[in-house]
Amino acid sequence: MKTRTLSQDLYKQLEEYIDSIEANDAALIEVLHEAQHLFGYLPMEVQLFIGEKLNIPASKVFGVVSFYSYFTTEPKGKYVINICTGTACFVRNANAIVKEFENTLNIKTGETTGNGMYTIDCLRCVGACGLAPVVMVNDDVYGKVTVDDVQKIIAKYTE
Amino acid sequence: MDRIENLDCLLNKQKELEHTMDIRKANHDNTEYREILICGGTGCVSSQSLKLLENLNQEIKNHGLENSARASITGCFGFCEKGPIVKVFPEDVFYVGVKPEDASNIVSTHLVQGRRVERLLYEEPTLKKKVHTQHEMEFYKKQERIALRNCGLINPELIEEYIANRGYEALGRCLLEMSPKDVIHIIKTAGLRGRGGGGFPTGLKWEYASKQKSDVKYVVCNADEGDPGAFMDRSILEGDPHSVIEAMTINGYAIGANKGFVYIRAEYPLAIKRLKNALKQARQAGLLGRDIMNSGFDFDIDIKYGAGAFVCGEETALIHSIEGGRGEPTTKPPFPAESGLWGKPTSVNNVETFANVPAIIINGAAWYNKLGSHTSKGTKVFALAGKINNVGLVEVPMGITLREIIYDIGGGIKDGKKLKAVQTGGPSGGCITADQLDVEIDYESLYSIGSMMGSGGMIVIDEDNCIVDIAKFYLEFTVEESCGKCTPCRVGNKRLYEMLTKITEGKGTEEDLETMRNLAETIKLTSLCGLGQTAPNPVLSTMKYFYDEYLAHVRDKKCPAGVCQALLQYHISADKCIGCTKCARVCPVSCISGKVKEVHVIDQELCIKCGACFEACPVNAISKG
Numbered sequence: 001m002k003t004r005t006l007s008q009d010l011y012k013q014l015e016e017y018i019d020s021i022e023a024n025d026a027a028l029i030e031v032l033h034e035a036q037h038l039f040g041y042l043p044m045e046v047q048l049f050i051g052e053k054l055n056i057p058a059s060k061v062f063g064v065v066s067f068y069s070y071f072t073t074e075p076k077g078k079y080v081i082n083i084c085t086g087t088a089c090f091v092r093n094a095n096a097i098v099k100e101f102e103n104t105l106n107i108k109t110g111e112t113t114g115n116g117m118y119t120i121d122c123l124r125c126v127g128a129c130g131l132a133p134v135v136m137v138n139d140d141v142y143g144k145v146t147v148d149d150v151q152k153i154i155a156k157y158t159e
Numbered sequence: 160m161d162r163i164e165n166l167d168c169l170l171n172k173q174k175e176l177e178h179t180m181d182i183r184k185a186n187h188d189n190t191e192y193r194e195i196l197i198c199g200g201t202g203c204v205s206s207q208s209l210k211l212l213e214n215l216n217q218e219i220k221n222h223g224l225e226n227s228a229r230a231s232i233t234g235c236f237g238f239c240e241k242g243p244i245v246k247v248f249p250e251d252v253f254y255v256g257v258k259p260e261d262a263s264n265i266v267s268t269h270l271v272q273g274r275r276v277e278r279l280l281y282e283e284p285t286l287k288k289k290v291h292t293q294h295e296m297e298f299y300k301k302q303e304r305i306a307l308r309n310c311g312l313i314n315p316e317l318i319e320e321y322i323a324n325r326g327y328e329a330l331g332r333c334l335l336e337m338s339p340k341d342v343i344h345i346i347k348t349a350g351l352r353g354r355g356g357g358g359f360p361t362g363l364k365w366e367y368a369s370k371q372k373s374d375v376k377y378v379v380c381n382a383d384e385g386d387p388g389a390f391m392d393r394s395i396l397e398g399d400p401h402s403v404i405e406a407m408t409i410n411g412y413a414i415g416a417n418k419g420f421v422y423i424r425a426e427y428p429l430a431i432k433r434l435k436n437a438l439k440q441a442r443q444a445g446l447l448g449r450d451i452m453n454s455g456f457d458f459d460i461d462i463k464y465g466a467g468a469f470v471c472g473e474e475t476a477l478i479h480s481i482e483g484g485r486g487e488p489t490t491k492p493p494f495p496a497e498s499g500l501w502g503k504p505t506s507v508n509n510v511e512t513f514a515n516v517p518a519i520i521i522n523g524a525a526w527y528n529k530l531g532s533h534t535s536k537g538t539k540v541f542a543l544a545g546k547i548n549n550v551g552l553v554e555v556p557m558g559i560t561l562r563e564i565i566y567d568i569g570g571g572i573k574d575g576k577k578l579k580a581v582q583t584g585g586p587s588g589g590c591i592t593a594d595q596l597d598v599e600i601d602y603e604s605l606y607s608i609g610s611m612m613g614s615g616g617m618i619v620i621d622e623d624n625c626i627v628d629i630a631k632f633y634l635e636f637t638v639e640e641s642c643g644k645c646t647p648c649r650v651g652n653k654r655l656y657e658m659l660t661k662i663t664e665g666k667g668t669e670e671d672l673e674t675m676r677n678l679a680e681t682i683k684l685t686s687l688c689g690l691g692q693t694a695p696n697p698v699l700s701t702m703k704y705f706y707d708e709y710l711a712h713v714r715d716k717k718c719p720a721g722v723c724q725a726l727l728q729y730h731i732s733a734d735k736c737i738g739c740t741k742c743a744r745v746c747p748v749s750c751i752s753g754k755v756k757e758v759h760v761i762d763q764e765l766c767i768k769c770g771a772c773f774e775a776c777p778v779n780a781i782s783k784g
Contacts, residue, residue, distance in 0.1 A: 028483040033425065033464055060484070067485040067642070068466030070425055086387030087582070087618045088544035090632055124469075124636070126426065127390035128202040129544035130239025130551060141205035 004045050010038045011049065018053050028056060028064055032071055041075045077112040077119035079157045082136040086125030089133040097133055098122060100150040118154070160318060162445035165452050166331040169322070176323035183248045183312055192227055193270055194248040196311065197257075199232030200239075200397050201390075201429050207259050208232075208243035214262035219270070228270050234310030234398015237552035238298055241281060246311070251292040254279040284548065284570055298549050298568055303530065305538050306354075306391075306514040307554045310398035315433050318440040321401040327446050329520035330405045333412055334454035339369060342413040346516065349524035350536030354391075355381055355472070355509030356584065356613045357689075358535070358602040364506060368414040368496040371504035376416035378407050379500065379507040381477060382423040382430070385469035386585035387636065389616035391540040392510035394552050396423070396430035399514065400437035404447060404460060406513035409520065411458040414506050419460040422477050425467065434462060469586075469640035472614075473688050474499075474507040476642070487644045488688035509614070511540055532558030535601035539612070545582075545619035546573045555600075562596040565619065576621040580704070584613030586633045586640075587693030589700025590620070609700040611693070625722035626705040627712055631659040633697035641690065648691030651682040655698060663723040667713040676702060717784070727768045727783050733758045735780035742772035742781065 004011065017034050021027055031054065035046050042065055051058040065071045081101055085094050098109060101120050105113055112119040128134050131143025135153065142153055163169045182194055197203070197212050215230040236244045241255035247269060254265070257279055268276050280289040283297060290296050304310070313320035321327070333342050347362025368376060380403060384392040396403060407419045423431055438460055441447035449457050463481045470476045471486040478500050480486035499505025515537060519527045531537050535557040541564065544550050548570035555564060561581060565571065572578050580590040589610035591598070598604050602612050620629060634656040643649045658675050661667045679695030686692045702709060711717045718726040731742070731751075738756035743749070750766050753759030761772070773781045 024483075026481065026483040029466055029480065030464060033466070063485055064483070067487075068468050069639075070465075070467035087585070087616065087632070088388040088550070090387075091545045091618060091620060091624055091629075123426070124385070125387040125389070126201065127384075127393045128205050128239075129388055129390060129542060130202045130242055131205060132544065132550070134205075143205060 004049070006039060006043070006045065014038055014046075014049070015053065018050075023054050025054070025056060028054060028061065029068075032061075032065060036071060041072045043073060075112070075116075076121075078117050079137055080119045080121060081153075082121050082123045082126075083109075084124070084126055084128075084132070084134040084136070085122045086129070088125070088129035092132045094133040096147050097135065097145055097150065100147045101154075104150055104154060118157075160440065160444045162443075163327070163452055164445070166335045169327060169331045169452065173322055173325065173328065176319050179320060180312070180323050185249050185251060193250075195228065195230040195265070196233040196246045196248070196314075197230060198234075198236050198242060198244040198311070199315070200235035200394055201427075202235070202239045203243040204429065206243045208257075210259040211243060211245070211257060211262060214259050215266065218262050218266035222266055222271060224266070224270055228266075231314045232316070233313060234315050235307075235394040235552055236311040237302075237307070237394075237554075238281075238296075238549065239552065240548065240550040245279075246293065251294060253281055253290070253293040253296065255281045297570065298551070298553075301559065301563055301567055302554055303538050303556050304554050305518050305527075305530075306395060306511050306540050307398070307552070308518060309402065310394060313399070315398050315400055316436055318401060318437065318444060318446075321399070325521060326401055326517070327405055329517035330408055330446065331452055333409050333520060334452055334456055339413045339415065342409060342520070343369060345520060345524045346413075347524075349519045349527040350531070351512065351515055351519060351527065352535060352602065353509060354511035354515070354539065354614070356587065356611065358612060361508060361512055364496055364508070365410065365413050367494070368416075368504045368506040371497060373504050375418070375501075375503045376414055377500045377503055377505040378410045378414070378416045378419035379474075379477070379481070379495075379505055380407055380419065380421040380513055381472065381474065381507055381509045382421055382427075383465045383472045383477060384424060384427075384510075384614065385465075385472050385640075386614050386616050388544045388618050389542045389585060389614050391542055391552065391615045393427050393430050395510050395514050395540075396427070397433050400430075400434045401441065402517055403434075403510055403513045404437055404441050406516035407460060408447065408451065408458045409516055410506055410508065410513070412456055414504070416504075416506065417457050417459070419458065420463050420481055420500070421460060422463045422465060422471070422481055424465045426465075431462065431464075438462075468642070469636075470642045470688070470690050473690055476688065477507065478505065485642070487642045488690070490687060511615070530556045532599055532601040532604075534603050539600070539615060541615045541617045543569050543617050543619070546576065546621040546624070547571070547619040548573055557601045558599045560597050560599055561591060564600075564617070565596065569619070572619065572621050576623065578619065579622050579624060580620045580626070580701075582610075582618040582620060582629065582697070583616065584611035584693075584696070585616045586636050587611060587689070587696055588613045588616075589696045590626070590629075590704060592704045609696070609703055611696070623720055623722070625663075625718050625720040626701045626708045627659060627663055627718075628720075628722050630697045630701045631656065631663060634659055634694070637690070637694040641694075645685075645687040645691060647682045647685040648687070648694060651678055651686075652691070652694050654678060655682070655695060659698070662709070662712045663718070664725045665712070665716045665723070669710070669713055672702070672706075672709055672713060719784075721783050724768050727770075728763060729761055729766060729768065729770070729773060729781055729783050731759050731761060731772075731776075732780045732782060735778055737778055737780070739777060741775045741777060745771045745775045747771060 051061040135142045245254040351361040352358045476486040476488040495505040736758045743751040750762040
């Protein structure tokens with residue numbers, strides 16, 4: 001068994017959460033949500049821990065983690081830039097916004113900058129189609145974004 | 160709120176609270192008191208509507224108006240293009256694009272001086288004048304709000320306001336005055352059909368589940384609104400969560416289930432928050448939980464979260480996801496009504512379908528049945544988006560024409576451009592062309608022209624969008640979202656996507672078009688679930704109606720809309736070029752030649768089609784196409 005390298009305190013919090021709910025097969029997805037909320041991502045050691053606690057084979061845990069796009073096994077940057085590429089944003093030129101972010105930060109979508117500051121991700125529709133194209137940086141929402149706005153948005157998140 | 164003990168108790172409560180709605184429904188003479196409602200939906204909240212609310216209440220306090228005015232949030236007004244929206248009652252004044260700093264102006268001018276803030280009023284483009292009240296707006300004239308009846312009227316965070324507008328009355332009447340059979344009969348005769356896309360008659364679904372013999376049954380609300388560009392369900396859950404809770408409980412009573420689940424996307428945090436709050440309030444009031452209104456009927460609801468998988472909108476996949484596994488679909492039959500969640504009979508309905516139920520019970524099947532077309536009754540909520548002037552949420556009677564939606568309600572195409580197509584049904588649907596604008600919209604008519612109702616996303620595409628590119632966009636989506644269980648969907652759609660990519664890169668042939676059509680038909684016939692069976696629709700429907708555009712890509716190697724980069728050619732017009740050399744200087748591959756004050760020429764062999772020259776030219780001498 002691989003040793004646990006992440007914060008023991010976070011493991012304790014996760015354990016408390018699992019003990020507080022009815023821990024069975026059906027709880028797997030909500031436990032994964034909670035774990036990702038705590039750790040920021042779901043590396044193998046966390047998946048093994050959950051499998052053991054819920055008495056579910058690790059293969060099943062991994063099967064579920066890899067099935068859903070919301071779950072990530074890689075750590076994300078401090079600022080996650082989510083560009084909506086849902087249909088409404090797409091027809092209003094979201095692709096140009098994606099390219100501009102990629103060029104400016106010199107990473108591809110799905111990647112994180114070397115300094116761990118920024119991750120670029122695309123998501124499908126936040127439902128704010130009136131504001132298309134939409135960019136979210138963590139919980140901040142930017143609407144009607146143009147290519148020229150990209151530099152300005154990044155400049156707000158430098159620390 | 161105290162526990163509601165029975166129907167009389169509920170009706171008394173309703174009477175007691177009714178007056179809070181008077182001012183909003185304009186049946187009030189007291190014009191001294193004013194209410195300000197601010198949209199608290201995701202779109203407007205993103206544009207700082209909550210800060211605006213805070214500022215308005217502060218200003219009201221500063222002016223000492225606490226006893227004659229108040230501001231609160233409400234659900235989506237639908238006019239998302241011009242958010243945040245603020246409405247002042249009883250005058251029915253509709254302010255658009257209101258910023259937090261406008262609060263002082265609204266309070267000092269409107270509330271104190273009784274004058275409207277002209278600059279915040281909406282200007283009707285067709286009339287070129289400011290509109291003073293909401294009912295004068297073209298956007299609302301043809302709308303009929305049933306599922307959205309409380310959005311823009313009540314505060315979704317207060318159960319009292321829901322009750323004031325006859326909330327939970329339908330539940331009370333069902334539990335205490337009707338048998339489960341009566342309830343199913345009303346839903347059946349009302350002609351309500353599933354609003355998630357399939358259009359299966361809701362009453363039949365309930366009846367089938369009710370006839371199953373089982374100790375345990377379940378009700379599931381499908382709130383996994385994954386169709387990009389659609390936000391009907393989110394708006395209902397954010398603006399009127401109690402209506403869904405009430406309808407699920409009615410569904411439970413009708414089929415004999417005591418437990419319900421709402422399966423909701425994790426990407427909808429605000430909807431989740433409002434729903435949780437509403438569940439708590441309903442439990443406190445005894446309208447959910449044990450022995451509801453002392454009827455002896457128990458029902459409770461849990462929330463289950465999606466995790467970003469489009470296929471989970473398919474009911475069997477959704478059920479597997481609730482059970483904690485991978486959201487892979489299974490073949491039907493057995494239908495969930497027979498064997499669903501944990502193998503028990505399960506009634507799965509969509510959010511909008513549920514939102515219609517309480518209104519049908521209160522007003523009767525005949526009332527609902529009168530609205531709509533021959534085969535599709537009632538109304539449908541559509542999310543209008545894309546290249547349209549009034550992006551937003553609209554609820555219209557079935558049978559309305561697309562022309563009315565796009566031009567009368569939607570205000571026409573953005574920037575006066577030409578309409579190319581309207582895409583309905585999302586990744587499972589197809590395109591409706593400008594020639595078909597007068598088709599009356601219902602489940603059958605959309606199906607017959609190669610599209611489908613879907614959940615209600617309506618994306619307007621104009622002449623600047625390339626139709627092949629749009630088809631490619633949907634296929635890319637499907638390829639990403641295919642669960643991989645069956646080969647036609649997993650491999651077939653990937654091949655379709657590759658062929659579309661080839662075409663947009665100028666490498667496609669006419670033979671490819673034929674292969675694509677055959678492959679698309681095969682995928683439709685042989686895929687396991689609804690996702691795969693409908694995934695080729697965007698390709699088939701665009702090929703059917705825009706074959707010329709496909710041909711232009713493969714035969715002439717041209718993209719008529721000027722979208723596909725690889726097919727673009729930039730030309731410098733000899734008549735317009737002034738020889739300023741700007742284009743030659745910005746060209747990253749130095750493929751533009753020409754002397755100062757002489758006509759410049761682009762070497763097509765070397766050009767990488769970056770468009771830098773196009774942007775740089777001061778006299779618009781460079782054309783692309």
